[in-house]
Amino acid sequence: MSKHIHMAGIIPIANFEDNFGMDYPSCLLPVDASFSMIQKSVFECAIAGCQTIWIVADDDMAPIIRKRIGEWTYDPVYFYRKEKFYKDLRKEIPIYYVPILPKDRQKRDSYGWSALFGMHSAWYVAYRLSKWVIPEKYYVSFPHSAFNIYTLRKERPNILHHKNNFFLEYEGKTVKDDQFLSFTMFGEDFKKCRRHINKETTRTYYNLEEGEQYPSKKLPLRERWSARKFDFSTIFCEIDEKSATKKALDWHYNLNDWTGYRAYLGSENFIQKPADSLTKPHHHDTLCNDREDNDE
Secondary structure (H helix, E strand, O other): OOOOOOEEEEEEOOOOOOOOOOOOOHHHOEEEOOEEHHHHHHHHHHHHOOOEEEEEOOOOOHHHHHHHHEOEEEOHHHHOOOOOOHHHHOOEEEEEEEOOOHHHOOOOOOHHHHHHHHHHHHHHHHHHHOHHHOOOEEEEOOOOEEOOHHHHHOOHHHHOOOOOOEEEEEOOEOHHHOOOOOEEEEHHHHHHHHHHHHHHOOOOEOOOOOOOOOOOOEOOHHHOOHHHHOOHHHHOOOOOOOOOEEEEOOOOEEOOOHHHHHHHHOOOOOOOOOOHHHHOOEOOOOOOOOOOOOOO
């Protein structure tokens, strides 16, 4: 039986190659009536057992998404308990918004790097507060991914396992095969992935030639900082899969373009919207009273 650990949910949005051509982020497109992709990912992180949720979005997108998502959400596992003073037993999950650092833009800022930076932000903020709130594990959810998120409820013990990672799998493929499939990783996995990226990426100059003390010849613009174009199979190749639990999905759609989105909308499969109280935006008021008496 796995012991309790602190797991942070990571939702990358920054650096996503948006092919929909809309004037607003495509993660706001619906997967069900009044239920958007980004709301789906927030609920997915909540049902998976995350204690905090970190949305990686640049400053131009964060206000739009924040208005739709809010500042905290309920843990659905504890929401429907009908005990005495049941509202006091409900658990609230804070939601944070972080942008990509300027030093990484146009250098390492691929879509997969956004997920890694979200992990770094969760660790750094917690580290500055107390060692007791540092996340031990991270769960990554992709908004442009459609599957039956309610199956994660039974997988919660495996997702929160203190030693083994967890991967969603469809047709024998995982995130390591460049699929938008959720997964977990530990801090050591993060370090290995970051080192691998820094080792494999090109930089501004060619490598040192024999007899040179400092590099002197610049690479062509298109060849500089190749990490900008790294795919998932390169970025997450160092994640430990030994003893990992893999959950095979009955159906899955990549919603990263119109073709995949149309295939999902035209299929018999869909993600049913949870109760409004689990999806509507919750905000902290000026008195720090974030409980809402009308939630049922």
